[in-house]
Amino acid sequence: MAKKTASLYYGKIIHGRKSALREETQPSNSIMKQTITVPYAGFSLYLFADILAFHSSTALIGSGALSESSAELFAYASIAARVAVFLAISLVASGKLREPLPRRLVPAVATAVACAGLALVVGTGSAGFSAATAFGGVLFGGAQGVMGLIWLTMLPSLSYRVSYLYLLASHATATVLCAVVLLLPPWLLMPALVICMIAGNVCAALLPPVREHTHTARSQIRGITPFLWKGVLAVGVFAFLSGFVTAAANHASDPLDPVGMQFFVLGISAAVIVIMLIPALAFHQPLKLENGYKVALPLSALGFLILPGLVTAIPTPVAGVLATTGYMLTGIILSCTIAEIARAADVPSASLFAGSDTITLTCLFAGMGIGSAFATRLSEAGAGVALIGLGSLYLIAIAASSVLGRQRANRDAESLDQVDFGPFDPKTNPLDGNAAEREPLTLDDIADELGFTDQERQIFLQLIEGRTIPRIAQDLYLSASTVKYHTQKIYRRFDVHSRSELVAAVENKRGAENA
Known part of the structure; x- marks a missing residue:
């Protein structure tokens, strides 16, 4: 009693x-209005350029700007450049009290570098493998990676729910823009990419200036790491699956129509965005990482089934699309989590975002390489069974970890009930x-x-x-x-x-x- x-x-x-x-923790109306107005709308333009040129180079293949071999080289070079840039920033920024990327100078430099990279790619991309195409991919990937960090470092100024809705709204707008541009004549794809990229970078230069934080990320890393490493590792595994399945599917079978495949990618992305929006809008509770697994895991599992040909009614390249959605979904939730942890610890977020992206993109790069190397063996029954077995073990491990996490929370609550208050x-x-x-x-x-x-x-x-x-x-x-x-x-x-x-x-x- x-x-x-x-x-x-x-x-x-x-x-x-x-x-x-609730007044202190819910987003204010002014903040919510800011997230859908200039310059914040520029993030959609950045994502559009990223989707069209990096995440889904199939559209540029269909337009004739890139051949299949040069598109693969462009993707590898872009990812490698981002990994190098993110690693350098994570090391340098971890000891600073301010964000290391000034929002006035960096967008201008990044725009010039990215345009130079695209010029090299367009000039040499149709010829196949070349050093100029690879260097163009490095320039473009590095510049876009830096701009991505600038946009992400804006998230800690928003609450978890607002940043979640903001990212989803930006991805939805970018998806619609991409679908509209794909309906235009092919020769307009590259000009549209350049225009939107420049406009997005201009918006980034108009973002509010960064402030000085109380702590550096390096000084708080021991307190922060326990709450992020599982999420980063899980997203890294999804990234590896995405790279592996996509590369293996593209090498193991004849690709579908590039533009048609791009529309399919956009359709799957739109479905995932809608799924993620439902809990945030209907129940005012955005997806958390452990709940995001419940959506991402079936998609990845379906990709594993399609890849070795066990689901013959679906073309093999679709496996890569389904596997990529898990990476996209969990990546969005992880970004919101990192932003909130950075705000709670009052540390600059650039090093946290850069460090997590270094790990996840390295996993993606490794998955693409291994998938390409073993693509020719996927037709063998043993390889297919082993692949499904590894995927099943991964799904069971992630599902078990989320269940154990809830059990720990319940035990913690029960221990309180046993306290005698007197x-x-x-x-x-x-x-x-x-x-x-x-x-x-x-x-x-x-x-x-x-x-x-x-x-x-x-x-x-x-x-x-x-x-x-x-x-x-x-x-x-x-x-x-x-x-x-x-x-x-x-x-x-x-x-x-x-x-x-x-x-x-x-x-x-x-x-x-x-x-």
């Missing part, structure tokens, strides 16, 4: 602050029944004394109330990773390791103060 009464007491504290919490009298200090004549020390007083931020204070109150990590994330419109990050910091402030120890420490503190 005492436990229930104390829980009700803390529930009243939370209920009294409910409207204030006798309760709402007229006195709820944790000290012998202090009727004293002014009770409230949880807000403790939060003030320990110097909690507003977000830490909100999470602290709900932890004491007994709410689980997923429930706190839902109430405060945060990701579970961010709630866990703040919970870890709160535990360190009290020098405890579990929620039950936290409640006991709060009880002891209040008892000592009122003794």
Whole structure:
């Protein structure tokens, strides 16, 4: 009875602050309006150029700008350049208090470099493999990679839900633009790509200036890594699957019509975007990484079944498209998670984004290389069975990890229920029944004394109330990773390791103060 009464007491504290919490954690109308106006709309133009020239070079093959062999070389060179650029930025930026990419100078330089790269590709791409095509891919890929980081470093200024909707809206707009451009005469594809790329970079130069942060990413890396490495690793595996299946499918069979294949890619992407929008719009809860797996895993599994020819009714190149959607879906969610962790830790986000992209793109590059090397063996029954077996093991491992994560959260909640709060009298200090004549020390007083931020204070109150990590994330419109990050910091402030120890420490503190 005492436990229930104390829980009700803390529930009243939370209920009294409910409207204030939601006002602080929900995105304001002004922020939501900003995300759909200039210069923020420029991210859609950047994505359009990236889709048309990098993620899906089939459109440029259909336009005659690239041959099949030069398109493959262009893709490899672009990815390799991005990996090198991201690795360098992650190392350099990790020790800085400001974002390392100025939003005035960098877009201008990146535009010039990307245009030079495209000029080399167009001039030599129709001839097949050449050093000029590879160098053009390096220039274009590196420039686009830098611009991608500039856009991503804007996400920490938005809440998790707004950044999630913003990324989906930008991808949806880019998909529509790509579909419209593909209906134009083929010779207009390259001019449209260049125009949209330049316009997107101009919008990036108009973004608000970056501010100085409290910490460097290097100083907080030990606290940040536990909440990101699983997500980065999972997206890396999806990237490997995407590269492997796509390269193997393209080498193992005759490709479909390039432009027709591009429309199919866009159709699948649009379906994934709609699926991701439903929970965010209908239930105000964007997909989290573990829930994103439930959508991404079946698509990847279907790609594995199509690749060795077990589903003969579907053309083999479609396998690569389905595998790529898992990479796209989980990549969007990971970007939102990284942005929120960077905001919670108050560190520059460029090094976090660059580091995660270095890993995932390396996995993609490796998958493409291995898929190309073993494409000729995929017709053998043994290879097909082994491929499906490895894919099945991967799916089981990811599904099991998400289930175990939920079980840990439930056990944490159960441990709180076992705490004895002691006798309760709402007229006195709820944790000290012998202090009727004293002014009770409230949880807000403790939060003030320990110097909690507003977000830490909100999470602290709900932890004491007994709410689980997923429930706190839902109430405060945060990701579970961010709630866990703040919970870890709160535990360190009290020098405890579990929620039950936290409640006991709060009880002891209040008892000592009122003794």
